[in-house]
Amino acid sequence: MIPYNAPIDDMRFTLNHVVGLPAVAQLPGYEAADADLVDAVLEEAGKLARDVLAPINWQGDRDGAVLENGVVRTAPGFKEAYKAYAEGGWNSVPFDPDHGGQGLPWTLAMPIQEMWNAANMSFALCPMLNQGAVELLSEHGSEEQKGKYLEKMISGEWTGTMNLTEPQAGSDVGAVRTRAVPQGDGTYRITGQKIFITYGEHDLTPNIIHMVLARTPDAPAGVKGISLFIVPKFLVDEDGGIGERNDLRCAGLEHKMGIHASPTAVMAFGDNGGAVGFLIGEENRGLEYMFTMMNNARLGVGVQGVGIAERAYQQAVAYARTRTQSRALDGRNPEPVAIINHPDIRRMLMTAKSQIEAARALTYTTAAAFDRAKRSTDAEERKRARALNDLLTPITKAWCTDLGVEVASLGVQVHGGMGFIEETGAAQHYRDARIAPIYEGTNGIQANDLVFRKVVRDGGQSAFALMAEMTTVALAAKEGPGDDLEVIGANLHDALHVLEQTTNWLLEAAKTDVRAAAAGAVPYLRMFGITVGGWLMAKAAMAAQAQMAQRGADTRFLDGKLITARFYADQILPQVQGLMKPIVAGHRTVMALAEDQF
Structure with a gap:
């Protein structure tokens, strides 16, 4: 697998001349995002992606995450990479300075996240889920909950997850059966099982803060009877330190087609009476609150599609430049030429390149609309931006992830038979990309949402x-x-x-x-x-x-x-x-x- 180099020139051009980051940087609270800072952020993020995350991607695919005696061990190098990521302040880029964030635009966060996903999609899934949990708590958590969890989640000291799916429910969230029984002291006892929980258990951080959908005993049927709870792996003391272990565990890890280094957990809650959970907002409004996290994740997944497509494209270009086969069609050179000279290879590479650039611009544009909806001082502008963000989110998630699969498939095709051989790395990009059209609502669900x-x-x-x-x-x-x-x-x-x-x-x-x-x-x-x-x-x-x-x-x-x-x-x-x-x-x-x- 070739080294990854972030396409910083194209990212910068897209931000400045297509999406309008300089105008976003004029919004209240975003003034620090001037040209010099943006350049520095992109350059430093590119170095971390190239030098730290990308080198452990292939080995992570080989070794994967492992469950041993109830403990999940991440792939070699992941703990060290996460430490470098968190200590570099990368987790805090778009979040509120009141809780330790840097307060920079989501528009700038998008190219950074693209780099993480291109360099190592399995690694990037952990920060992506955490950022959605942070956004959820920032919007809907109580002041006490924000004070207890946000600073450590924003810094990356702790991570967050999304617990929606259950074996019998799949994408039908209204069929959730996990129970939450009130204890009379403001807490709930959570019992049930969740599946497909990305980074539901890992050894990167000492605590994991689960966002769990569940039903209270008297809840109405369907989606109107779902509530949302904070269920930490370890309970948090009054002074913010880690307390006793909560009643939850990883019951198994899924054996997947790709993203092997990302632990996808089966989570069991309440083996010994019930995990302690804390209600977010009001009962029976959990799905409404969870959509804040889901929409954040849908944009993040769209960026995954762009990132994995870029990585597959870079590898295909490198191979096409060095692989010699057949004479050029113009007949001028009797010797075999690099396959990048053949029209069909050019067609595939240009198909990939052009759509990647379009998809990149789309993800950044959707984020810019989100920034304007949050920060514009003009009420009508906020309304228009929110409508645009709402409209573009399902398109971003579905179209960009479909392109990720298509471009990764083209990457295999450019390699020819060598693309089907694991050692080249082209197959890993295809296997990793294939999950993105499925999770955070399948692309068919996104299409229905759009229509x-x-x-x-x-x-x-x-x-x-x-x-x-x-x-x-x-x-x-x-x-x-x-x-x-x-x-x-x-x-x-x-x-x-x-x-x-x-x-x-x-x-x-x-x-x-x-x-x-x-x-x-x-x-x-x-x-x-x-x-x-x-x-x-x-x-x-x-x-x-x-x-x-x-x-x-x-x-x-x-x-x-x-x-x-x-x-x-x-x-x-x-x-x-x-x-x-x-x-x-x-x-x-x-x-x-x-x-x-x-």
């Missing part, structure tokens, strides 16, 4: 508002200098026309045949993702074109940005037209077969 909760619910208002903004960019690109911008703008405009037509069809279909709308949800999300990607690539192309005329410009880098955006417009955006018919007509056969005909 029914984000588009149909408000009559398409948020979707059409974004389309109007994207149309402005398309028209500006069409009028820009040069053939490249004209084609980029025209193809984006065509895609937007199809997206608008399809959205109108879905709005009508949802009124009369909800199954027809649901049957087209996944291709609709893909259509939306491709179009949003085209919008962001058009913005990148216009920025690159404008910078080329400036003195001292890196014309080679900027020319690459323009060519990549043109490839996206030529090769990726036209796929939108092909997705329309399966949505508006193909739904008829989705449900046509009887069960016994399968």
Whole structure:
């Protein structure tokens, strides 16, 4: 497996010229995020990813995490890497300074998290779940709970988890059976089992703070009867120190297709009478609170897709540059050439590169909307930003993770037969990437969320508002200098026309045949993702074109940005037209077969 080098130039360009980080840095509380600090953060994060996290990735996949006598041992090097990560202050980047955070924008946190996931996805899962737990407690915890847990979780001294899934429930959270019985002293006794708990048990930190969904005895059925509890591995003393062990344990580790170094635990609560839990907020509002953590995690998972795609792409490029095979098609050189000279290899590499850059811009854009929704001083701007963040979150999670799998698969293909051999490392990227479309709500669930909760619910208002903004960019690109911008703008405009037509069809279909709308949800999300990607690539192309005329410009880098955006417009955006018919007509056969005909 080749070394990982963070694509800092592209990250910086995307932050400054596509997403608008300088404007985000003007929001109250974010003023410290000036250009010098951003550059320093990206450079130092890149070093940690390259020198500490990436070197232990392959061995972590080989050795994995191990459960021994009730204790989970992480893979060799992980404890030392986590110590370096926490001591470097990386866990605290986007959090409230009142609890030890650095108070920097989530927009800046996204490229950092991309680096962790690209370097070592198994490692990065632990901080990702912890950051979601921190966000949850920051939004919904009591002042006492914040004072007891947040500082240590923000510093990384302790980590947090999300405990939703149960064997009989899967993604149907309303079927949760874990019980929480009030004790009359403000505590609850938690009994039950949770599965698929990422870093539910490990040896990286002395305490783990579990966020657990459970039902109280008199709770109504379904999702309206779920409450949320803090259930620490070790109870916390009044002075903030670690007390006695709580009644919970890791009952087993899952044997997975990938992310072997990430311990995915089966957690048992209450073997000896019940684990002590502390209610967050009010009873029966647990799922509402948990969505704060889930939406944070969905953005984090989208970034995972980008990170693993970037790692697979870097490895594929390195292999294509060094692997010689067959003569060049132009016949000028009788000797075998590096396979990067062959058109089909170029097609695969450009397909990966262009979509990675689009997906990267999407994850950063979603985070920027989150920052504006939290910090803007203008109420209307906060409202618009919140609507945009809500709309883009399921697209970010699903489209970016699907791309992670597709690009990792292309990476294997570029390697040819050697890609199927574990020693090259290409197969690990594919195996690791495959989980991301499944967890934090499968991508089918994300597609239904987009269609029914984000588009149909408000009559398409948020979707059409974004389309109007994207149309402005398309028209500006069409009028820009040069053939490249004209084609980029025209193809984006065509895609937007199809997206608008399809959205109108879905709005009508949802009124009369909800199954027809649901049957087209996944291709609709893909259509939306491709179009949003085209919008962001058009913005990148216009920025690159404008910078080329400036003195001292890196014309080679900027020319690459323009060519990549043109490839996206030529090769990726036209796929939108092909997705329309399966949505508006193909739904008829989705449900046509009887069960016994399968």
